[in-house]
Amino acid sequence: MVETQYRFRSDEPVGDPAVTVDSFGEQTNASAVRIEPGDDARDLLPFLSRIKLVEVNFPGFGDGRGYSAARILREAGYDGELRAVGDVLVDQLSNMRRCGFDSFAPEREINAADAEAALARYAEVYQPTTDGRLPIWAKRHAGK
Amino acid sequence: MYQYDTYDQALVDARVADFRDQTRRRLDGSMSEEQFRPLRLMNGLYLQLHAYMLRVAVPYGTLSSAQMRMLGDIADKYDRGYGHFTTRQNIQYNWIKLDEAPDILADLATVEMHAIQTSGNCIRNTTSDQYAGAAADELVDPRPYAELIRQWSTFHPEFNFLPRKFKIAVIAADTDRAAMRLHDIGVQIVRNAAGELGCAFYVGGGMGRTPMIAPLINGFVPLDQFITYFEACLRVYNRYGRRDNKYKARIKILVHEIGKEAYTSQVEAEFAHLLTQNIEPPIAELERIKAHFADPAFEVGVPDQVDRSDPDFALWVDNNCVTHKQAGYIAATISLKPIGGIPGDASSDQIRLMADLAKEYAFDELRVTHAQNIVLPHVKKADLYALWQKLDAAGLGTANLDQIGDIIACPGLDYCSLANARSIPVAQKISERFAAKAEEIGELKLKISGCINACGHHHAGHIGILGVDRKGVENYQLLLGGSEGADTSLGTITGPGFDEDGVVDAIEKATEVYLAHKQGEERFLDTYRRVGMAPFKEAIYAPKTTQNGEPAHG
Numbered sequence: 001m002v003e004t005q006y007r008f009r010s011d012e013p014v015g016d017p018a019v020t021v022d023s024f025g026e027q028t029n030a031s032a033v034r035i036e037p038g039d040d041a042r043d044l045l046p047f048l049s050r051i052k053l054v055e056v057n058f059p060g061f062g063d064g065r066g067y068s069a070a071r072i073l074r075e076a077g078y079d080g081e082l083r084a085v086g087d088v089l090v091d092q093l094s095n096m097r098r099c100g101f102d103s104f105a106p107e108r109e110i111n112a113a114d115a116e117a118a119l120a121r122y123a124e125v126y127q128p129t130t131d132g133r134l135p136i137w138a139k140r141h142a143g144k
Numbered sequence: 145m146y147q148y149d150t151y152d153q154a155l156v157d158a159r160v161a162d163f164r165d166q167t168r169r170r171l172d173g174s175m176s177e178e179q180f181r182p183l184r185l186m187n188g189l190y191l192q193l194h195a196y197m198l199r200v201a202v203p204y205g206t207l208s209s210a211q212m213r214m215l216g217d218i219a220d221k222y223d224r225g226y227g228h229f230t231t232r233q234n235i236q237y238n239w240i241k242l243d244e245a246p247d248i249l250a251d252l253a254t255v256e257m258h259a260i261q262t263s264g265n266c267i268r269n270t271t272s273d274q275y276a277g278a279a280a281d282e283l284v285d286p287r288p289y290a291e292l293i294r295q296w297s298t299f300h301p302e303f304n305f306l307p308r309k310f311k312i313a314v315i316a317a318d319t320d321r322a323a324m325r326l327h328d329i330g331v332q333i334v335r336n337a338a339g340e341l342g343c344a345f346y347v348g349g350g351m352g353r354t355p356m357i358a359p360l361i362n363g364f365v366p367l368d369q370f371i372t373y374f375e376a377c378l379r380v381y382n383r384y385g386r387r388d389n390k391y392k393a394r395i396k397i398l399v400h401e402i403g404k405e406a407y408t409s410q411v412e413a414e415f416a417h418l419l420t421q422n423i424e425p426p427i428a429e430l431e432r433i434k435a436h437f438a439d440p441a442f443e444v445g446v447p448d449q450v451d452r453s454d455p456d457f458a459l460w461v462d463n464n465c466v467t468h469k470q471a472g473y474i475a476a477t478i479s480l481k482p483i484g485g486i487p488g489d490a491s492s493d494q495i496r497l498m499a500d501l502a503k504e505y506a507f508d509e510l511r512v513t514h515a516q517n518i519v520l521p522h523v524k525k526a527d528l529y530a531l532w533q534k535l536d537a538a539g540l541g542t543a544n545l546d547q548i549g550d551i552i553a554c555p556g557l558d559y560c561s562l563a564n565a566r567s568i569p570v571a572q573k574i575s576e577r578f579a580a581k582a583e584e585i586g587e588l589k590l591k592i593s594g595c596i597n598a599c600g601h602h603h604a605g606h607i608g609i610l611g612v613d614r615k616g617v618e619n620y621q622l623l624l625g626g627s628e629g630a631d632t633s634l635g636t637i638t639g640p641g642f643d644e645d646g647v648v649d650a651i652e653k654a655t656e657v658y659l660a661h662k663q664g665e666e667r668f669l670d671t672y673r674r675v676g677m678a679p680f681k682e683a684i685y686a687p688k689t690t691q692n693g694e695p696a697h698g
Contacts, residue, residue: 136155
């Protein structure tokens with residue numbers, strides 16, 4: 001198993017193995033699940049209360065379905081760990097954070113200095129997502 | 145026009161630093177070309193046949209004179225003294241060095257410009273009507289909506305790795321001058337029965353190898369919900385668009401395969417969900433943007449006539465200028481299609497001259513058109529003759545808007561690594577062959593693509609040309625009857641293709657058929673639609689005859 005390189009949470013990491021979306025409903029004692037690009041994240045919504053870890057796999061960085069999966073889970077109120085795994089590259093970290101990912105297990109280790117710079121680079125954003133950052137339009141019209 | 149505040153500027157400045165860092169990592173070898181490719185593409189940097197090409201975004205085609213001047217200066221400083229205006233209202237430079245690309249972005253950022261998302265499988269530059277804010281027939285100026293879309297789509301974290309590129313156009317007039325229904329999403333600003341403004345959404349149009357005209361999926365989305373509607377449209381596409389075959393990955397294929405009804409119902413469900421997420425900018429933000437697009441200080445009571453005593457000038461006025469909403473003003477198109485020239489190219493001196501003329505005569509504004517020309521949107525009629533004389537002296541006074549010489553052409557095999565055939569030499573030959581007859585032929589929109597990706601919009605040309613590779617030889621297919629206006633239609637292939645000279649001959653025959661069958665004020669397209677393909681096909685493929693009527697040999 002690939003190690004988690006970055007984790008932006010203070011709770012204890014979940015040790016349970018992640019099961020597939022298809023089998024998660026039947027495995028009533030499972031608390032970790034892995035979403036592949038073709039899976040529908042909404043299939044997990046009935047089980048959110050017992051999920052502690054969702055891994056979203058990026059077999060190739062160019063397949064962006066995992067970003068929608070992450071936002072859908074966060075929008076539904078999921079507040080457990082959301083981990084991006086697979087072909088996760090430094091230049092995707094910031095967008096993944098904004099879509100709700102809070103841990104990263106890249107196949108190839110990311111240079112720590114580059115990661116820090118990438119995560120800090122964009123101080124302003126145009127879109128509200130579930131990461132809590134205020135979009136530019138909210139700042140422009142704050143208090144009005 | 146829109147001006148950045150500190151927030152907009154901060155984003156663009158951060159992008160310069162970001163790309164400088166990415167370029168550094170590529171040049172020092174810590175990033176592979178495979179990893180760098182999508183990053184540079186998302187910043188408009190392509191590796192072409194001979195060099196890097198940089199595509200700079202011109203949001204909804206609007207430029208200030210300071211921005212235009214910078215485009216000219218960049219052409220001198222980093223390229224070979226010219227730039228190429230594109231069918232998506234952008235500009236491309238063809239001879240860029242990778243290590244200088246970050247410096248170009250830094251220069252652009254000083255005039256509130258960038259190359260963000262001008263390529264890659266993300267939301268591209270939003271285009272619009274080149275006469276926005278000037279057109280007599282528009283409901284409202286569409287550009288504030290396009291600007292709000294620009295901000296929403298810039299670095300949208302969910303939509304950077306879509307199945308394929310994504311193009312949006314916004315118009316606000318019934319006469320469509322932006323090929324709106326040939327975009328992934330086309331929006332028309334409309335007014336409902338209650339008198340409120342809203343957005344009509346057309347989704348799933350496009351050109352490429354499977355041209356499709358976008359169907360209407362929602363006739364009225366209120367202005368305080370339309371960004372949320374965009375987000376719903378994009379999320380459904382991001383989740384369900386095909387990723388198994390890049391030629392079937394555009395949203396038009398998804399809409400076509402699952403059907404307009406199924407796609408629409410998925411969008412509506414996602415829309416209902418996203419409305420609960422409060423992602424819509426407040427109407428106050430749209431109002432803030434609208435204030436930037438207030439009318440310039442038009443003079444009232446100025447003469448509404450033009451002195452037509454110079455016949456060359458009168459011809460240019462008739463062909464290249466359109467009615468303005470303000471009495472005493474006119475919108476003038478500068479043709480970048482001189483006889484025998486390269487469509488859409490302008491030298492650095494010409495670019496700077498157009499910038500100066502915009503400052504002097506057009507309230508500091510210019511527009512890039514999707515037909516690869518430049519518009520000065522607000523010219524006082526009393527100044528028009530002086531303006532034309534300066535344009536004409538610089539080779540910018542060609543009076544051929546929408547005529548056979550006003551050709552749309554992609555860069556083709558002279559530059560593009562995707563092309564199968566050259567486009568530019570064909571355009572040049574056509575331009576020269578028909579220069580003397582163009583006025584008699586009248587409106588004839590001719591469009592050339594050098595491969596099936598259709599960057600030259602050949603499907604939508606009254607006459608379209610598609611360059612293909614046939615066993616290693618360039619071959620040109622001819623299409624008739626396409627249109628991109630309110631009467632959008634796709635062209636039909638005449639039959640077997642031609643070599644470079646053969647396709648020019650075939651076009652000549654087509655124009656002869658038109659002139660022989662023309663009734664009244666019919667344009668080429670009208671005659672074609674009335675009489676059909678048969679007489680054109682017959683003339684184009686008739687056996688060659690010698691002067692005494694005998695079939696020629698060889």
